[in-house]
Amino acid sequence: MLQSPVLLWITEHSIWSASENLHLYYRLRQGYKDQQLLHDKPGHLFQGYETAELATFLQIALLNGWGGYVLSHANEMNLFFSHDGFIDFFSSRTELLSSLRSTWLDTSESQ
Numbered sequence: 001m002l003q004s005p006v007l008l009w010i011t012e013h014s015i016w017s018a019s020e021n022l023h024l025y026y027r028l029r030q031g032y033k034d035q036q037l038l039h040d041k042p043g044h045l046f047q048g049y050e051t052a053e054l055a056t057f058l059q060i061a062l063l064n065g066w067g068g069y070v071l072s073h074a075n076e077m078n079l080f081f082s083h084d085g086f087i088d089f090f091s092s093r094t095e096l097l098s099s100l101r102s103t104w105l106d107t108s109e110s111q
């Protein structure tokens with residue numbers, strides 16, 4: 001669960017436009033009474049209680065081959081995701097990165 005607001009900021013889109021599902025993306029935005037186009041409003045602010053919403057928008061971004069950032073309050077835990085299919089994590093708190101790394105390794109080793 002999110003503790004504070006985070007910003008999902010799309011910085012790369014329309015790279016592989018033939019594989020994008022803009023209809024799905026815009027329908028999702030319409031559900032939040034947002035009619036703006038991606039290039040006019042590339043950011044989405046999610047409150048601490050909107051974890052599922054953030055996950056949904058991030059999944060749509062990844063499926064569409066987009067890139068961007070998830071930016072947290074005070075740089076607690078940020079990530080960059082690329083249209084090339086990789087994700088980088090950044091944090092001002094090294095213990096959070098260590099926890100993420102051990103959780104990730106535990107999950108991948110159990111599969």
